[in-house]
Amino acid sequence: MTLLEELQSHVGSAFVLTDGDKTAFELDWRKRQQGKALYVVSPQTTQEVAMVVKSCLAHGVSIVPQGGNTGLVVGSIPDESGTQVVLSMKRMKKIRHIDASNLSLTVEAGCVLQTLQEVAQSHGLLFPLSLGSEGSCTIGGNLSTNAGGTQVLRFGNARELCLGLEVVTAQGEIWSGLSALRKDNTGYDLKDLFIGSEGTLGIITAATLKLFPAPQSTLTALASTEDLEGCIRLLKLAHEHLSAGLTGFEVMNQFSLELVRTHFPNLAPPFESSPWCVLLELSDPQDSSHAATLLENLLSAALEQGAVQDAIVSKSLAESKQLWHIRESITLAQAQEGLNIKHDISLPVSQIKSFVEHTDRALEELVEGVRLVNFGHLGDGNLHYNVQAPRGFDHKTFLTQYEDKVNEIVYQQVKSLGGSISAEHGIGSLKLKSLPNYKDAVALSLMRSIKKSLDPDNIMNPNRVIELNPS
Numbered sequence: 001m002t003l004l005e006e007l008q009s010h011v012g013s014a015f016v017l018t019d020g021d022k023t024a025f026e027l028d029w030r031k032r033q034q035g036k037a038l039y040v041v042s043p044q045t046t047q048e049v050a051m052v053v054k055s056c057l058a059h060g061v062s063i064v065p066q067g068g069n070t071g072l073v074v075g076s077i078p079d080e081s082g083t084q085v086v087l088s089m090k091r092m093k094k095i096r097h098i099d100a101s102n103l104s105l106t107v108e109a110g111c112v113l114q115t116l117q118e119v120a121q122s123h124g125l126l127f128p129l130s131l132g133s134e135g136s137c138t139i140g141g142n143l144s145t146n147a148g149g150t151q152v153l154r155f156g157n158a159r160e161l162c163l164g165l166e167v168v169t170a171q172g173e174i175w176s177g178l179s180a181l182r183k184d185n186t187g188y189d190l191k192d193l194f195i196g197s198e199g200t201l202g203i204i205t206a207a208t209l210k211l212f213p214a215p216q217s218t219l220t221a222l223a224s225t226e227d228l229e230g231c232i233r234l235l236k237l238a239h240e241h242l243s244a245g246l247t248g249f250e251v252m253n254q255f256s257l258e259l260v261r262t263h264f265p266n267l268a269p270p271f272e273s274s275p276w277c278v279l280l281e282l283s284d285p286q287d288s289s290h291a292a293t294l295l296e297n298l299l300s301a302a303l304e305q306g307a308v309q310d311a312i313v314s315k316s317l318a319e320s321k322q323l324w325h326i327r328e329s330i331t332l333a334q335a336q337e338g339l340n341i342k343h344d345i346s347l348p349v350s351q352i353k354s355f356v357e358h359t360d361r362a363l364e365e366l367v368e369g370v371r372l373v374n375f376g377h378l379g380d381g382n383l384h385y386n387v388q389a390p391r392g393f394d395h396k397t398f399l400t401q402y403e404d405k406v407n408e409i410v411y412q413q414v415k416s417l418g419g420s421i422s423a424e425h426g427i428g429s430l431k432l433k434s435l436p437n438y439k440d441a442v443a444l445s446l447m448r449s450i451k452k453s454l455d456p457d458n459i460m461n462p463n464r465v466i467e468l469n470p471s
């Protein structure tokens with residue numbers, strides 16, 4: 001049988017796209033790259049995934065797993081060769097089991113993140129992973145990229161929220177590792193190999209996730225500060241005053257909010273002339289008056305010490321959502337403004353100010369009038385430090401002329417301060433060539449050994465994350 005006939009017999013002809021418009025699966029979220037798929041296959045069960053992998057392996061065809069295709073490092077679309085199969089996980093969306101006493105939830109990999117938050121909520125519980133793309137990204141994609149988001153400060157990233165996995169290996173075997181245990185020291189932690197591997201080692205088909213008691217009250221505040229130093233001082237005060245109640249701490253520079261004002265005028269971010277703003281969230285197991293007192297004490301101390309200039313506190317859930325909406329619209333506003341050079345860096349919080357001062361200056365010297373969209377999860381030491389062409393400069397020309405030079409300035413500075421060139425988005429193909437310059441050589445060699453051992457035929461998302469034979 002041909003590969004096509006085998007795939008059709010495994011999942012049904014209706015779920016193997018062969019020609020026609022496959023754009024939704026071939027174009028990356030930022031519309032920077034367009035690949036070409038041989039076929040797009042959409043299995044509905046783990047057994048079907050296993051059969052698809054076995055057939056692709058037998059025919060020597062590589063596989064690109066895809067969830068919501070919201071990844072930002074060009075890892076979920078096929079290359080341009082027209083020889084790769086895209087394996088879409090979108091039909092695998094069953095909620096398999098919720099165990100409220102164990103605070104755990106077992107779901108299939110194609111479940112959309114927001115659906116899982118809603119399932120937890122309907123049981124009076126919380127699944128805290130939260131990202132701007134939560135309406136379309138899938139839990140399989142979240143785990144494969146070890147996604148971060150806005151609640152890492154308190155609950156950790158996707159890795160820390162996962163208790164067990166079910167995986168189809170590169171040989172088409174099914175590893176049933178859906179443990180719901182919080183303690184299990186019976187050898188190597190295999191799930192941690194697959195989490196964050198961006199589909200290069202196997203296909204995550206299901207996961208058991210941690211749930212938490214839902215907080216009684218959640219309050220959000222927006223504070224304006226004169227400089228980044230003010231944001232960092234507010235963070236320290238927030239840790240002292242709110243302790244584990246501090247569940248979000250996001251910063252936004254003036255230009256990132258200006259983009260939201262321009263492209264989403266109905267969101268009307270306040271504090272128009274403020275150089276920086278902080279979005280801060282408090283989740284409290286007690287009632288809202290207790291939370292309000294905690295937040296009031298924090299903001300009074302911050303105003304008194306001159307860390308912040310002004311602040312507003314949400315008075316309702318709707319107001320809180322509106323404030324978060326402003327923060328979450330920055331990525332979309334940037335996309336509307338035009339192509340830019342994105343960075344997703346992390347540093348010890350103590351090094352952030354030095355990084356921003358030095359890098360802002362170096363980039364201005366490189367390109368006069370360059371515009372910096374600087375925002376992100378300051379509480380985790382994670383900035384989305386994005387570089388936009390000067391006003392009036394053609395975006396494409398800017399990228400062609402400056403992308404490599406800008407990346408070098410940013411990444412060298414990150415390296416010199418002990419940071420990472422990818423905090424939460426992953427490596428994909430976008431940062432494939434850069435990684436060896438900024439990661440320990442022994443670590444790279446161990447990564448290659450793992451890849452060769454688990455996927456000796458290199459059929460799982462090849463040329464993503466790690467180059468096997470770098471030139």
Ligand SMILES: Cc1cc2nc3c(=O)[nH]c(=O)nc-3n(C[C@H](O)[C@H](O)[C@H](O)COP(=O)(O)OP(=O)(O)OC[C@H]3O[C@@H](n4cnc5c(N)ncnc54)[C@H](O)[C@@H]3O)c2cc1C
Nearest residue numbers: 067068069070071075132138140141142147148149199204
């Ligand atoms: C507006 C916006 C905001 C964002 N905010 C954040 C943020 O705050 N934090 C953050 O970390 N990311 C963020 N992202 C990036 C992105 O949403 C995350 O990386 C998300 O986890 C990707 O999920 P997905 O289902 O879309 O995966 P995809 O984009 O489809 O795939 C991502 C990678 O995982 C692999 N993969 C997907 N599913 C599987 C599977 N089941 N098994 C094996 N491999 C698989 C793919 O091959 C690819 O390498 C944002 C993106 C957008 C567009």
